[in-house]
Amino acid sequence: MTETVIDVIDLKKIYRTDQVETHALAGVDLAVKRGEYVAVTGPSGCGKSTLMAILGLLDDPSAGVYRLAGQDAAHLRERDRAIFRNRHIGFVFQAFNLIGDLSVAENVALPLIYRGGIAKAARDERVAAILSDIGMAHRAQHYPAQLSGGQQQRVAIARALVTEPDIILADEPTGNLDSKAGEAVMALLEDLNTNKGATILMVTHDLHYARRARRIVRLSDGQVVDESFGEAVVALHKEDDHLPGAV
Numbered sequence: 001m002t003e004t005v006i007d008v009i010d011l012k013k014i015y016r017t018d019q020v021e022t023h024a025l026a027g028v029d030l031a032v033k034r035g036e037y038v039a040v041t042g043p044s045g046c047g048k049s050t051l052m053a054i055l056g057l058l059d060d061p062s063a064g065v066y067r068l069a070g071q072d073a074a075h076l077r078e079r080d081r082a083i084f085r086n087r088h089i090g091f092v093f094q095a096f097n098l099i100g101d102l103s104v105a106e107n108v109a110l111p112l113i114y115r116g117g118i119a120k121a122a123r124d125e126r127v128a129a130i131l132s133d134i135g136m137a138h139r140a141q142h143y144p145a146q147l148s149g150g151q152q153q154r155v156a157i158a159r160a161l162v163t164e165p166d167i168i169l170a171d172e173p174t175g176n177l178d179s180k181a182g183e184a185v186m187a188l189l190e191d192l193n194t195n196k197g198a199t200i201l202m203v204t205h206d207l208h209y210a211r212r213a214r215r216i217v218r219l220s221d222g223q224v225v226d227e228s229f230g231e232a233v234v235a236l237h238k239e240d241d242h243l244p245g246a247v
C-alpha cells in the first residue's frame, strides 16, 4: 500500500480577536500519498494560507490531527519544529525567498548545511546534480538578483528538493511570475512529480494552474467541498466512465 505522507483529520483553526472568532479551518480532512501531486484551491479567504502554514509547521492547529510521514506534527515543541521541517518538508514560497548575498549554489546548499553531518564534497555533488536536473547548472555562481523571476523560482525549487523531503509544499509558486515563467515552473513541478517521484502539495487560487496537478482539492469557508482530477489524469482516463471530470 502506498504510504500516506500527509494525513489531516478534522483540522480546525480558529482565530480569536476581541470581537470576532474566525473559523479559518472548520474541519479539513486531507490525505496525500507518496508520489501524489495535489493542488489546493478556492476563493480568497477560504483558508488556503492557514492550511499551508499549519502543514508547513509555521502555525499550530486549534484542533484535529496532523500526521506528517507517520508522526504527530500538530503538537511539536518549538525547538523540534525546525528539525522536523528540515527533515520532511521542502517549501517553495510565492516570493522565492532566496538569500541575496549567497550564490545560487550556496542557496541550494543551505538546507544541507542546516541538516549537518554532510561533508562539503558530498554537498557540492548533490547541489551540482540538482542544479543540472532543473537546468540551472550554468547559473551556479550567479546571485539571485542576476536571475529572472522564473529562474529564481527554479532555484528555490532546487533548494526545496535538495534534502529529498517527503513533500514539497508550494505556496502560490507562480504568483510573482508572468504567464511564460509561470508555465515553465509548472512544467518543472510536473516533471519532478512524474519523473523523479516528488510528492507535491501546491496551493493556488488560480484554477488554470490547479488543473495541472493530478488531484484538485477545493476549499470553501475552511472546508473541503470538492475533489476532482487534473487535466493530465482526465486525458489519460477519458474513456473511463467512473472518473469525475476535470473542474
Ligand SMILES: Nc1ncnc2c1ncn2[C@@H]1O[C@H](COP(=O)(O)OP(=O)(O)OP(=O)(O)O)[C@@H](O)[C@H]1O
Pocket: 015, 016, 017, 022, 023, 024, 042, 043, 044, 045, 046, 047, 048, 049, 050, 051, 205
Ligand atoms: N492572523 C489572523 N487573525 C484573524 N483572522 C485571520 C488571520 N489569518 C487569517 N484570518 C482569517 O481566516 C480566514 C482564512 O484566511 P486565509 O488567509 O487562510 O485564506 P486564503 O484562502 O489563503 O485567502 P487568499 O487567497 O486571499 O490569500 C479569513 O477569513 C481570514 O480573514
